[in-house]
Amino acid sequence: MIRVRGMRKAYRTGKVVNEVLRGVDFDVEAGEFVSIIGPSGSGKSTLLHAIGGLDRDYTGTIEVDGRDLHSLSDTALSDYRNRSVGFVFQSFYLLPHLSILENVALPAVFARSGERLDHAAASARARDVLEQVELGARTDSTPTMLSGGQRQRVAIARALFHRPALLLCDEPTGNLDSKMGAQIIELFRRLNADAKITVMIVTHDPRISAATTRTLRVEDGNLFDEGTHRPTAMPEPATPEAPQ
Amino acid sequence: MTGAGLRRVVAANIRRSRNHFLLASIGIVVGIATFTFFIALAQGVRAVVLGRIFPLDQLEVVPKSLDIAIGPLALGTSTLGADIIDDARVREIEAIPGVQTVYPKMRLTVPSIAMGGEALIGADLRSEIVADGLDPALVPDDVAPGYEFRDFDAEPGPATACTEDAECGKNMYCGVPAGTRLSRKNRDDDYGKPPKGTPTVCRHYVPVLASDHVVELYNGALRRAHGFPKLVPESVVGFTFELVIGSSMVGASNKDHLVRERAMLVGFSRKAIALGLTIPVGYVRRLNVDFGQPEDAQRYHSVIVMVPEKDDVAAVAKGVADLNLEVADTGAEQAALLIAIFTLIFALVSAVIVGIAAVNIMHVFFMLVYERQHEIGIMRAIGATRGDITRIIMGEAATLGMFGGLLGVGLAFAASFGFDWVSATYVPDFPYKPTTYFIFPWWLVAAALGFAVSFCIFGAFLPARRAARMEPAAVLSGH
Ligand SMILES: Nc1ncnc2c1ncn2[C@@H]1O[C@H](COP(=O)(O)OP(=O)(O)O)[C@@H](O)[C@H]1O
Ligand SMILES: [Mg+2]
Numbered sequence: 001m002i003r004v005r006g007m008r009k010a011y012r013t014g015k016v017v018n019e020v021l022r023g024v025d026f027d028v029e030a031g032e033f034v035s036i037i038g039p040s041g042s043g044k045s046t047l048l049h050a051i052g053g054l055d056r057d058y059t060g061t062i063e064v065d066g067r068d069l070h071s072l073s074d075t076a077l078s079d080y081r082n083r084s085v086g087f088v089f090q091s092f093y094l095l096p097h098l099s100i101l102e103n104v105a106l107p108a109v110f111a112r113s114g115e116r117l118d119h120a121a122a123s124a125r126a127r128d129v130l131e132q133v134e135l136g137a138r139t140d141s142t143p144t145m146l147s148g149g150q151r152q153r154v155a156i157a158r159a160l161f162h163r164p165a166l167l168l169c170d171e172p173t174g175n176l177d178s179k180m181g182a183q184i185i186e187l188f189r190r191l192n193a194d195a196k197i198t199v200m201i202v203t204h205d206p207r208i209s210a211a212t213t214r215t216l217r218v219e220d221g222n223l224f225d226e227g228t229h230r231p232t233a234m235p236e237p238a239t240p241e242a243p244q
Numbered sequence: 245m246t247g248a249g250l251r252r253v254v255a256a257n258i259r260r261s262r263n264h265f266l267l268a269s270i271g272i273v274v275g276i277a278t279f280t281f282f283i284a285l286a287q288g289v290r291a292v293v294l295g296r297i298f299p300l301d302q303l304e305v306v307p308k309s310l311d312i313a314i315g316p317l318a319l320g321t322s323t324l325g326a327d328i329i330d331d332a333r334v335r336e337i338e339a340i341p342g343v344q345t346v347y348p349k350m351r352l353t354v355p356s357i358a359m360g361g362e363a364l365i366g367a368d369l370r371s372e373i374v375a376d377g378l379d380p381a382l383v384p385d386d387v388a389p390g391y392e393f394r395d396f397d398a399e400p401g402p403a404t405a406c407t408e409d410a411e412c413g414k415n416m417y418c419g420v421p422a423g424t425r426l427s428r429k430n431r432d433d434d435y436g437k438p439p440k441g442t443p444t445v446c447r448h449y450v451p452v453l454a455s456d457h458v459v460e461l462y463n464g465a466l467r468r469a470h471g472f473p474k475l476v477p478e479s480v481v482g483f484t485f486e487l488v489i490g491s492s493m494v495g496a497s498n499k500d501h502l503v504r505e506r507a508m509l510v511g512f513s514r515k516a517i518a519l520g521l522t523i524p525v526g527y528v529r530r531l532n533v534d535f536g537q538p539e540d541a542q543r544y545h546s547v548i549v550m551v552p553e554k555d556d557v558a559a560v561a562k563g564v565a566d567l568n569l570e571v572a573d574t575g576a577e578q579a580a581l582l583i584a585i586f587t588l589i590f591a592l593v594s595a596v597i598v599g600i601a602a603v604n605i606m607h608v609f610f611m612l613v614y615e616r617q618h619e620i621g622i623m624r625a626i627g628a629t630r631g632d633i634t635r636i637i638m639g640e641a642a643t644l645g646m647f648g649g650l651l652g653v654g655l656a657f658a659a660s661f662g663f664d665w666v667s668a669t670y671v672p673d674f675p676y677k678p679t680t681y682f683i684f685p686w687w688l689v690a691a692a693l694g695f696a697v698s699f700c701i702f703g704a705f706l707p708a709r710r711a712a713r714m715e716p717a718a719v720l721s722g723h
Pocket of ligand 2: 170
């Protein structure tokens with residue numbers, strides 16, 4: 001599904017050139033549950049942003065489902081982010097002035113014409129995905145009324161809105177305590193197992209990487225495939241948070 | 245992004261940032277209010293000045309003044325009688341393309357005074373007068389109902405003998421026959437004596453039209469200076485007074501005989517002479533001939549030319565010059581220029597205010613874009629194009645402009661009502677004092693809203709561009 005070849009990325013700050021990725025090659029098959037580990041500043045986020053079409057300033061090729069992301073226009077790339085990928089960030093990035101439902105339905109606003117859900121259909125879809133993350137009862141709340149774990153589940157619901165084939169998560173549990181973190185990871189595992197969504201999680205938590213089925217390690221500008229492994233359950237009990 | 249989606253996002257953003265927007269819109273509101281207020285004022289003043297005081301759709305054509313043609317050389321080239329407008333010249337003026345109608349005017353060339361006014365203002369006035377003769381056919385609409393403006397003495401029929409006014413009909417009096425020459429005892433005698441045996445007969449009053457200007461000037465200035473009561477034009481109609489033709493307050497101008505007439509005000513007209521009396525041309529013609537030469541029957545002093553299309557005025561003026569005549573300077577052009585300058589100055593002042601407001605809006609939007617950078621990043625991450633981001637910010641700016649503009653126009657309306665009220669309540673009458681000083685044409689409101697929206701969009705342009713160019717990856721990873 002994902003095919004990365006000879007990918008290089010450097011940041012230029014004034015005269016200083018920081019070569020973050022120096023030729024990265026790997027493939028990810030559809031349905032995999034992958035963790036990306038590595039020291040802070042090694043380029044994990046950079047890699048994830050490039051795969052998600054948020055950053056096109058790199059050399060080499062990234063193909064997703066046979067499409068070279070470099071070849072896409074701003075509009076086509078935006079459509080790719082809108083429909084094919086779901087992003088989950090460490091800081092949730094919910095819009096504080098919108099309700100939970102409006103936050104989750106926001107991708108509908110930016111959908112390309114012809115594939116767009118109308119307002120009612122978008123709300124119905126948002127309710128659906130909120131059920132999926134067990135927040136169906138909180139649609140009218142605003143983000144500030146929710147706990148961290150609940151906010152992250154809203155963000156996941158937003159990422160799932162257009163039923164993407166690929167979920168890209170950048171340290172999704174970094175702002176959560178370990179209990180809530182475990183619940184989020186359990187949610188990803190279910191989405192991967194039941195909905196057959198390909199999940200890539202950037203983390204520096206070894207327990208999370210152990211919970212996935214394959215680990216990639218980024219270090220010194222290179223990517224090392226640590227291979228596939230049997231997932232080990234997260235130590236915390238994976239009972240979902242009771243809706244308030 | 246659909247229009248509906250854009251509207252929802254924009255509305256939510258405006259609701260959230262309403263304090264910022266309120267601050268940002270103050271400049272726009274003030275600027276647009278200034279613009280609307282002063283342009284409406286200029287329009288209102290223009291309507292009064294150019295519509296009532298100096299009508300632009302009529303020109304007064306007069307013989308070319310010969311000041312420059314004195315001297316022996318010029319004498320040879322100036323055709324004899326070039327300063328005379330006779331019937332033939334009137335026809336020529338009428339033939340100029342763009343001219344709708346012409347109103348030849350014959351000035352009464354005999355010094356005359358008017359006496360009367362006791363019944364009207366409580367004091368007898370006596371005044372040297374200027375009188376113009378006009379073809380009654382040209383002012384049919386200006387005569388008050390129940391009155392007539394025509395030359396009653398054109399074909400004097402069999403006269404009805406009388407001894408007092410009551411024996412005669414409505415609007416008539418008992419006096420000496422038309423044109424009776426009265427001999428004077430000396431040069432100060434304003435009454436004169438008819439020849440022995442002159443009968444007294446029923447006579448029509450000489451109908452008089454006055455200019456709207458007269459009432460305005462009287463009510464606005466003269467009346468207050470003398471403490472006279474206010475005149476309502478309708479109530480003045482029917483007022484009668486004495487005309488003594490051939491007499492002057494300047495002793496040297498007196499003639500050796502007099503003609504006395506009684507006159508009655510029958511209406512007000514824009515075509516009437518501004519400070520003087522306008523009477524049917526027949527009376528003037530007979531009096532001018534009586535006191536002058538037979539040729540005076542053909543001698544007009546000016547011609548009012550109606551030019552309905554403003555665009556034709558220049559061409560008509562040229563045609564008039566080609567006939568060796570000239571257009572009398574009414575001051576209309578200077579007034580129009582003054583108003584145009586006044587309008588321009590205030591348009592510029594408001595443009596400066598709105599321009600400063602646009603800079604302020606730019607600051608506010610730069611701040612908003614900075615505050616919302618993560619939000620913009622996440623919108624990009626879930627599928628917003630650069631164009632979508634631009635549209636959202638421009639949409640907010642346009643909405644701000646629309647509301648600021650509406651508020652500004654509303655403020656201008658309110659201020660104009662206040663201004664008119666103060667004028668009506670506290671400002672004493674003056675000539676041409678209008679009930680409202682403002683005209684708000686539809687295009688002014690449209691222009692005000694258009695300016696408000698465009699300046700807001702202009703102010704938000706750079707911030708919107710910055711927002712659209714922001715790298716979502718950098719923003720979202722905190723770089
Ligand atoms: N937008 C950027 N501009 C400049 N340098 C950046 C930018 N984004 C990341 N970097 C640098 O690139 C390196 C890798 O960053 P990142 O991919 O965020 O690392 P990780 O996610 O592995 O912690 C870091 O040294 C970081 O400072
Ligand atoms: Mg990172």
